Amino acid sequence: MSSPATRISPFPTPERRRRERSAKREAILDTALALFLEQGYHHVTLNQVAERLHITKPALYNYFAGKTEILFACWMAGFEHAAAGIERIAAGPGDGLTRLRALIRAYGLLMTTPRGRCLIRFDDNDFTPEQRDRISGCKKQVDAAFRGWIAAGIEDGSIRPCDPKMAAFMIGGALNWIGQWHRDDGPMSPEAVVEDFAERLTTGLATR
Amino acid sequence: MSSPATRISPFPTPERRRRERSAKREAILDTALALFLEQGYHHVTLNQVAERLHITKPALYNYFAGKTEILFACWMAGFEHAAAGIERIAAGPGDGLTRLRALIRAYGLLMTTPRGRCLIRFDDNDFTPEQRDRISGCKKQVDAAFRGWIAAGIEDGSIRPCDPKMAAFMIGGALNWIGQWHRDDGPMSPEAVVEDFAERLTTGLATR
Amino acid sequence: MSSPATRISPFPTPERRRRERSAKREAILDTALALFLEQGYHHVTLNQVAERLHITKPALYNYFAGKTEILFACWMAGFEHAAAGIERIAAGPGDGLTRLRALIRAYGLLMTTPRGRCLIRFDDNDFTPEQRDRISGCKKQVDAAFRGWIAAGIEDGSIRPCDPKMAAFMIGGALNWIGQWHRDDGPMSPEAVVEDFAERLTTGLATR
Amino acid sequence: MSSPATRISPFPTPERRRRERSAKREAILDTALALFLEQGYHHVTLNQVAERLHITKPALYNYFAGKTEILFACWMAGFEHAAAGIERIAAGPGDGLTRLRALIRAYGLLMTTPRGRCLIRFDDNDFTPEQRDRISGCKKQVDAAFRGWIAAGIEDGSIRPCDPKMAAFMIGGALNWIGQWHRDDGPMSPEAVVEDFAERLTTGLATR
């Protein structure tokens, strides 16, 4: 029995307004992302995105400046997942090999989700030059993490001497590819896949 | 030196006609492919393709039924390179590991060329359903080659027991990724890259 | 005279909106129809239609799915006139001959208007198969009306025994042809023409 | 056993050349006409015409100046049939009614053939202005024949006094319409149809 004073007012507070707006932005992103991955960016019209959300096309412009902005926001959301994982691992304990394996697991897992898949499925040519620049920087960060911990492992003796760049290319390629072949309804769970890959991708590198 | 009698006639023979037509088809393919890789399929107009060839747009239709036909022909040309490599290796000698390494080298090399790059850069959604079906079959053939020689290597003792499917996914991913990062003007030649990868991708698999 | 309070608001009500939209659809139809009859369907571009309406080509797509849809809608609008006439006559009194003459007048009048002319001037080949099917059904309805009342007249003795099918063909042909030769600025008014034809086409049929 | 002297030379004489050329022109006309009636002028490409004749598109230009020339030649061929019929009837005996009936039979028969059908199925807008002018003149000739013999019949007493123009419109419409509904594989032969129409269209006119 809530008293009138505590009943929720139908007139949203500024705070609630902000939350709702943010939730709508997220919903647009999720919907657009799903469509982009299903049909490809150029085959998706803003009408489709809007329809799935039960709104109309121009309404989208209240939340995003345009189609490429949505694309970019999708990518960035994916990257932030990756960046968060990297930070978490960096903040945690472990030698180079341990951290490399943790990154493989985290990044590999990400690749089995839409948020992660878009990181490599989106075509660079669909971004504006400015967006491309920012994306390029982000990609370098991820690459630096891989190379960094490989180098650290060589340093601390957990990884055999090798060219960190090439090793990172190999590992990155194998992980990125997961997004292309892994199906949620397939025989292997994402966790099983990344566990397998963490082992498989480092047996050649580990000093035992 | 050539007497009038042996000079080449300006009137092409039927044979020469056929060759020239074929050469023109190839030129269209190469030009379109280069543009597709540079700018992305949807950002390339047939006008651009035609202009680069110093012809007009409708002239393209003398050689291809439409834009997606060109796209498809590009893909198929790439696949035929791959298939030829597979056949050559299959026809040659060697145990499973040897052949797997040969395939890694051949496929990796292909990935440093436009013909190969398009195999994974083109978006499935841009093909017609019929084309997708054919492509799907072709991809299965390549995958089968990787898995097959891994399985053969396990059989003949040159490769340690493991899941050929996962191993093939790892190798395939690493190789496909080459097309994304390798630059012709980079520090490593294609040959050096694939040599490195052939070693790197099989150290974890080889029985010594 | 109107006080500010009773002035029409510039903000259209939903009802007014619907009416305006409907009026625009009609305007498109009328304009397109006029052009189609003037120049022939294939010589009319959507740009011309749009220009005459002081809008742009894509705006047409807010009201019709495409060019053939417009063509079809024109035809259907004409048919509905005819169908309404048939219903009205069917609902009214009179023997077979009386009704036949009424139909001749109504259908003949229709043929002197663009709405009616299009019924026979449009080429079946310009419709989609689905549209053709529907049109075919509509044409059968009209034909059935002619034949039906001829048969009824034979039954009730107002028309001499004869083959209703052939009689209907003759009458239909004569009436359809009106659309080809009658000019609004000609010597005979539409009413005079159909009065003449109602007599002329039934003197051979009437039992006196 | 034809002697060498009488054997047909493989080198055609100029006379035979002319005959063959003329035959080819006819073949093109027939083929094009059939296609035009089947699919409508604008849906028929010169490629289709050429293919049906087992030649190539540009070859057509050896016989006709362009697509509309073919269309026009088709129409003219049809008209000449009609004109020949008119002349034959004019040259023969009979009062106005007799000749009118003869014309109805002849013109009606023509309408059951492709040559005749095209006379009213082709769209005026598809001709050039010059062609339109000539066609207009031809149509007037036919119309004049109908009206003339009706007037003659009134004069000689075989036809009841009436407006020849309107009577001709009625008869012409009914006859032209035959081309729209008559099927060669239908229940009535062309001869039966025109016999019926000759009677039906003049019962109201004849003085008995």
Added chain:
DNA sequence: AATGAATGAGCCTTCATTCAT
């Protein structure tokens, strides 16, 4: 914040026609 309506820009495709051979 959301909508209906309209627009501008662009692209693929078709096809009659021409030309060199």
Added chain:
DNA sequence: TATGAATGAAGGCTCATTCAT
């Protein structure tokens, strides 16, 4: 006479984006 190849011209349609309400 016939062909292969190429072109010019044009049209329908799509869609991201804007604007008034």
